[in-house]
Amino acid sequence: MLSASVYMKSLNHHGEEVCGDNYQMQKTDESKIFVLSDGLGSGIKASILAILTTEIITTMFENEIGIEDIVETITKTLPVCKRRGIAYSTFTIVQIYKNGNIKIVNYDNPEVVIIRNKSIYQPRYQESKINDKIIKKCELRLEKDDMLFMLTDGLLHAGLGNLMDFGWGWESIAQYLRQIYMKSPDLKDIVDNLIDLTQIYYGNKPGDDATLIGIKCIARPKVMIFSGPPLDRQTDRFYVDKFLNYNGKKVLCGGTTGNIVAKLSGQEIEINLDRKYKDLPPYGKMKNVELVTEGVLTIKKLNEMLSKCNNMYELKLETPLDAAEKLFSIIRDCDVVDMLIGRRVNVFYHNPALPFDMSIRSNLIRELSEKLNKAGKTVNVEYC
Amino acid sequence: MMRIKICVGTTCHLMGGSLLADAVKNNRLYKKGEIKLEYATCFGACNGEYLSPVVEIDNKLYDDMNVEKLINLMEDGRGDIR
Numbered sequence: 001m002l003s004a005s006v007y008m009k010s011l012n013h014h015g016e017e018v019c020g021d022n023y024q025m026q027k028t029d030e031s032k033i034f035v036l037s038d039g040l041g042s043g044i045k046a047s048i049l050a051i052l053t054t055e056i057i058t059t060m061f062e063n064e065i066g067i068e069d070i071v072e073t074i075t076k077t078l079p080v081c082k083r084r085g086i087a088y089s090t091f092t093i094v095q096i097y098k099n100g101n102i103k104i105v106n107y108d109n110p111e112v113v114i115i116r117n118k119s120i121y122q123p124r125y126q127e128s129k130i131n132d133k134i135i136k137k138c139e140l141r142l143e144k145d146d147m148l149f150m151l152t153d154g155l156l157h158a159g160l161g162n163l164m165d166f167g168w169g170w171e172s173i174a175q176y177l178r179q180i181y182m183k184s185p186d187l188k189d190i191v192d193n194l195i196d197l198t199q200i201y202y203g204n205k206p207g208d209d210a211t212l213i214g215i216k217c218i219a220r221p222k223v224m225i226f227s228g229p230p231l232d233r234q235t236d237r238f239y240v241d242k243f244l245n246y247n248g249k250k251v252l253c254g255g256t257t258g259n260i261v262a263k264l265s266g267q268e269i270e271i272n273l274d275r276k277y278k279d280l281p282p283y284g285k286m287k288n289v290e291l292v293t294e295g296v297l298t299i300k301k302l303n304e305m306l307s308k309c310n311n312m313y314e315l316k317l318e319t320p321l322d323a324a325e326k327l328f329s330i331i332r333d334c335d336v337v338d339m340l341i342g343r344r345v346n347v348f349y350h351n352p353a354l355p356f357d358m359s360i361r362s363n364l365i366r367e368l369s370e371k372l373n374k375a376g377k378t379v380n381v382e383y384c
Numbered sequence: 385m386m387r388i389k390i391c392v393g394t395t396c397h398l399m400g401g402s403l404l405a406d407a408v409k410n411n412r413l414y415k416k417g418e419i420k421l422e423y424a425t426c427f428g429a430c431n432g433e434y435l436s437p438v439v440e441i442d443n444k445l446y447d448d449m450n451v452e453k454l455i456n457l458m459e460d461g462r463g464d465i466r
Binding site for chain 1: 391392393394397398401402421422423424425426428
């Protein structure tokens with residue numbers, strides 16, 4: 001199963017408080033749709049038009065109306081500027097299905113940049129005329145680690161009449177994105193880098209709204225976090241099997257939980273001595289388990305990290321990562337977070353000499369699931 | 385060769401486990417390769433009978449450890465051996 005994570009950044013036209021580009025994402029059971037719209041001009045008028053466009057498209061999509069019908073409605077609805085004779089807002093729609101199919105629909109925005117196997121992939125678009133508007137469409141199969149970039153023309157025109165005669169151009173942007181990708185395939189790094197450079201090309205005074213949206217396609221977008229030993233010891237085997245047979249990434253949070261899984265599966269937990277070991281205990285791994293960490297302290301720090309950001313890509317992670325940062329980066333790439341939470345009381349926490357009162361696990365988990373929901377993840381919690 | 389396992393569970397960590405790991409890593413015998421250091425998940429020992437932090441040395445558990453006791457044990461086995 002394939003899915004996508006997304007990170008975006010915009011520049012406002014110089015002197016404007018709002019951006020005339022708008023982006024929305026909508027999920028259904030079978031697919032995700034990303035919509036980017038660029039309102040004509042800049043400021044409030046452009047912003048309202050762009051929001052109107054993305055809103056119409058995502059609402060219709062939510063009501064399971066096909067992309068073709070959506071495009072037809074939009075092209076009929078969009079007002080044409082009397083003076084300039086052009087449509088008020090342009091748009092790009094990218095629809096990614098769980099089975100790996102992808103549909104791109106583009107109306108007057110720059111083409112989507114696709115990086116596949118370290119090179120630029122240019123699909124063949126079919127042009128069709130809907131209500132006198134030329135709509136470009138293409139369908140392709142996604143591959144693991146593909147990256148897609150949706151952009152508005154504000155990026156293409158960076159440097160126009162300033163550093164360059166005709167602006168940066170699509171080709172140069174695509175090549176530059178590929179170059180940054182080769183250095184660091186981190187979505188946030190790539191998007192931030194290009195937007196920073198655009199700002200510089202504009203001499204810190206952008207002549208147009210500019211938006212870049214990075215979409216990274218990932219395989220196996222599910223993670224299961226098993227934390228805390230099950231209440232009834234006799235059910236240990238059942239839950240360990242459930243955890244180990246999970247079809248996705250697996251994370252163990254908690255020493256005792258780790259020991260139970262290790263014992264029942266006959267595997268050993270390996271904790272690397274070189275790991276960062278300061279605020280949090282070091283983390284390890286086990287066969288078929290991506291990450292083994294300590295429990296409550298790690299989840300507590302993870303909650304603190306989530307409090308600092310709306311989009312998980314906003315947070316810059318410095319290597320070497322500690323246990324919470326590693327867990328954060330795993331969750332960031334996943335759509336669905338399944339949690340298996342044990343309710344057995346941990347007698348070790350009844351030590352009066354501990355330096356602070358440790359929150360009970362269920363409070364931390366409640367907080368964590370609220371924060372992950374807010375970050376756009378689907379969270380399922382099962383207490384055992 | 386002496387084999388030391390330091391617990392990296394929650395309570396042992398809070399009670400100074402990382403200091404113990406640093407003490408071993410800075411010890412001359414460790415640097416000479418005469419001590420093997422490992423991290424371990426919870427030994428399940430500090431439930432009243434043992435006090436954290438707990439360290440296992442050559443398959444024997446030692447509790448209520450501090451840097452001084454650990455150095456003594458590493459150098460000549462003069463810790464408060466339980």
